[in-house]
Amino acid sequence: MRKKHSTLDFDQVVLKNVKLWNGQKFEDRETVCVGLVNNKFSFCNQEDLDSEKTKVLDCAGALVMPALFGLGIDFMEPLRDDVYTFNDGLDAMHRGGFFGGLYESAANPIDDPEKLSAAIDRLLKDAYYSKLKIRFLGAFSKDFGSDSLSEMMELAFGLDDEDADFKGVIGFGDGNAAIPHSRFLRLAMEYGKMTGKRFFFQPMDRTLRKSGCVHEGAYSDMLGMKGIPRIAETIAAYTVLETARFLKVPVHFKQVTCGETLDLVRNARKNGIDVTCDVNLYHLLFDDSCLETLSSAYHILPPIRSAADREALWKGIEDGTVNAISMNHTPVLRQDTEVNFEDSVPGALSLEVALPAIWNELSSRVGEARAIELLSTAPAKLACVDTPAYVPEIGGTANFVILAPNKPRKVLESDFAGHVCNSPLVGKELPSTIVGSYIHGVFHVN
Amino acid sequence: MxxxxxxxxxxxxxxxxxxxxxxxxxxxxxxxxxxxxxxxxxxxxxxxxxxxxxxxxxxxxxxxxxxxxxxxxxxxxxxxxxxxxxxxxxxxxxxxxxxxxxxxxxxxxxxxxxxxxxxxxxxxxxxxxxxxxxxEHPTQGLLDMLTIEEKLGTLEGKKVAIIGDIRHSRVARSNIWGMTTMGAHVTLCGPSTLVPRNTELLQYKELAGSVSWETDVKKAVADADAVIALRLQKERMDDALLPSMREYRNFFGITEEVLACCKDKVIIMHPGPINRGVELDSDIADGEHSVILNQxxxxxxxxxxxxxxxxxxxxxx
The missing domain is CATH 3.40.50.1370 (Aspartate/ornithine carbamoyltransferase)
Structure with a gap:
């Protein structure tokens, strides 16, 4: 049976006993009110609310912070729409406290305007939750990985939709495909430069990856599993950066996994190249010692690397090299995970569990303001969502997530939307708990 | 149970x-x-x-x-x-x-x-x-260990050289774990494209001091009590891991010349099936040092x- 969406039919909410993020720090508030005022879901005074239609929630000192923005979301539909749908993905965003995300389908490359319109219809118009700020990446090649250019100009500027508050894709990327050969890369970026959009790459050299599925290191050696060396990433990253320097095209690296790539990013920036990057939630949480479990839950691409790499990523977060933390939410059918590691389909769900999994360590390492930036405003900015989603003042936009930071909770399969639960965090106790979220007027209580 | x-x-x-x-x-x-x-x-x-x-x-x-x-x-x-x-x-x-x-x-x-x-x-x-x-191929590892004990009395303090395609060998991995647990020292030797790439292997604290690498087969076997030659899988040739069988045999095969560098009572092992004349010369496979059929x-x-x-x-x- 499909899991029920656990939203409550209240758009007017009074939160008691919270610590509200005021843009600088969390401050104690006895009461915070939100509701539809002047046709906008915003922070308001209690007298603005209809008391009979208001939900009151005692948050017991939980944090109220800006809702998150998810980079790298893919709901895989129509892989099996009886198992996971766009609505399930959007439900996951509410559960995890996300007000928006950057969508990039691996199953259905958005390589022409019709596909973009279809994706918009399904994610923004026909969906149960239709107000989330979803933005799209267009493919730069037809069908990902081909030698034919997609209609990049049409994708960037051709959307004629009165309901949409954007005119096309915010950038270009070929899903998680390895970077193309150098000539096509050059041509794609050269053509796409006319749009002024950023190119998004998961840096991976296909020949060095070959059939690798885990980090090439001590564990792959002793488990006899085919490894992906760090240079598969760095060589690809260097190729992209050189092309970006030559053509003066802005680029973004998705899911950087090792310190060497971050060094390339640092040097490129010194040389004036416009390059941004993100790291995957799970690459910050785990290292390749997890392979010893042989559990397919850790089958994530690019692979989870060594403890030293994980620490290098954290250092990149701390020194500002990393622009954002990405989610890379990927549902995988249960039967594709209930096999041995190498035969399993890679990918992990993350939206529902990201914040409670990482908040405590992230905020203690970089401070609360930077943690919020990495999870919310910075990824939104990369997706060209510049309108503030959270303004903590009366009349200000109210999209937030409520987190009890010191309330550990074990992750259950039922925490995930849809009929999948492929996450290495299932069964693990997270240090904090999401109490609920208020996103575009939809109040969700976990 | x-x-x-x-x-x-x-x-x-x-x-x-x-x-x-x-x-x-x-x-x-x-x-x-x-x-x-x-x-x-x-x-x-x-x-x-x-x-x-x-x-x-x-x-x-x-x-x-x-x-x-x-x-x-x-x-x-x-x-x-x-x-x-x-x-x-x-x-x-x-x-x-x-x-x-x-x-x-x-x-x-x-x-x-x-x-x-x-x-x-x-x-x-x-x-x-x-x-x-x-x-891993644990029963192969165990039978190798049994054979060494049968011929040499004990694994404790013995030196075992494993030669060949270690990277793709489940036998080698089981032998590394099992033999070091029982007190033997294991030396790995093979072409650099066919041995574990990472000295990070020694992140496994259990293996520290018990496993070493050697690129020269004559040095690898010099103080070995047992030499295990691994089967070279011919499909590796297609993946540019080796230039030719001839070069492999000349630099990593167990030949009479290599055997001459071994201890007098060394035992020669192989998990089978043997590529005769590649990882092991026929005379050695059938010779007095060979314990392959005992395995x-x-x-x-x-x-x-x-x-x-x-x-x-x-x-x-």
Missing amino acids: SALQIKHLFGLQGVSRSDIRQILDTAKQFREVLERPVKKVPSLRGMTVVNLFFENSTRTRTSFELAEKRLSADTVNFTTASSSVKKGETLLDTLRNIESMKIDAVVVRHKGTGVPKFLAEHSNAFVVNAGDGAH VTNGVAVRMAVLFLLAGGRENA
Whole structure:
């Protein structure tokens, strides 16, 4: 049976006993009110609310912070729409406290305007939750990985939709495909430069990856599993950066996994190249010692690397090299995970569990303001969502997530939307708990 | 039920010294049984063992089957060529179907690392790994250890050189874990494209000081008490891992010239099947130092011991 969406039919909410993020720090508030005022879901005074239609929630000192923005979301539909749908993905965003995300389908490359319109219809118009700020990446090649250019100009500027508050894709990327050969890369970026959009790459050299599925290191050696060396990433990253320097095209690296790539990013920036990057939630949480479990839950691409790499990523977060933390939410059918590691389909769900999994360590390492930036405003900015989603003042936009930071909770399969639960965090106790979220007027209580 | 600390045999990594000792000692007893006119004991009478081979195998499957029959178990052979796997059945469904037939033990070979563990997590039967990808082949490791003990008395303090395609060898990995646990020192030697790339291997604290690398085969074998030549898989040639068989033989093959660098009483081992004239010259494979056929005989004894002990080590062995 499909899991029920656990939203409550209240758009007017009074939160008691919270610590509200005021843009600088969390401050104690006895009461915070939100509701539809002047046709906008915003922070308001209690007298603005209809008391009979208001939900009151005692948050017991939980944090109220800006809702998150998810980079790298893919709901895989129509892989099996009886198992996971766009609505399930959007439900996951509410559960995890996300007000928006950057969508990039691996199953259905958005390589022409019709596909973009279809994706918009399904994610923004026909969906149960239709107000989330979803933005799209267009493919730069037809069908990902081909030698034919997609209609990049049409994708960037051709959307004629009165309901949409954007005119096309915010950038270009070929899903998680390895970077193309150098000539096509050059041509794609050269053509796409006319749009002024950023190119998004998961840096991976296909020949060095070959059939690798885990980090090439001590564990792959002793488990006899085919490894992906760090240079598969760095060589690809260097190729992209050189092309970006030559053509003066802005680029973004998705899911950087090792310190060497971050060094390339640092040097490129010194040389004036416009390059941004993100790291995957799970690459910050785990290292390749997890392979010893042989559990397919850790089958994530690019692979989870060594403890030293994980620490290098954290250092990149701390020194500002990393622009954002990405989610890379990927549902995988249960039967594709209930096999041995190498035969399993890679990918992990993350939206529902990201914040409670990482908040405590992230905020203690970089401070609360930077943690919020990495999870919310910075990824939104990369997706060209510049309108503030959270303004903590009366009349200000109210999209937030409520987190009890010191309330550990074990992750259950039922925490995930849809009929999948492929996450290495299932069964693990997270240090904090999401109490609920208020996103575009939809109040969700976990 | 198991008479060992382990409940299944997935590999030799993490298997205690006392468990390995018990397996080897029991195997020595079964080795004697194999010399009797009637080579059969009733230890597993009434038990059903399924041999699940998803990869081609003649030697290992035959050896297991013989071990099971010597223990009086009922055996069923399952190979992918004759199974529903070819019709798209998942690994888990295959296991569930077989288990519904009330089996007691599964011997499994599969191309994927970790398949034996995966099956054990979804089954009530005990599971023995007969080779999972390039991960481990624990009974081969045990039979190698039994052979060394048989010929040299003990593994403690012995030096073992493993030569060849170590990166793709599940035998090498089981030997590394098992032999170092029993006090031997292992030297790895092979072309740089066929040995583990990472000295990070020594992140495994258990291996620190017990494993070393050597690129010169003559130096690798110089102080070895046992030399294990690994089979070179010809498909590696297609992947640019080696330039030619000739170059491999000339630089890493066990030839008379290499043997001349060894100790006088060195034993030469090979998991089989041998590419004669590549990893091992024929004269050496058939020569006085070779214990390759002893390995084959010991394979049956070791597999009997493993099955017997995992089944609970019942009386009347």
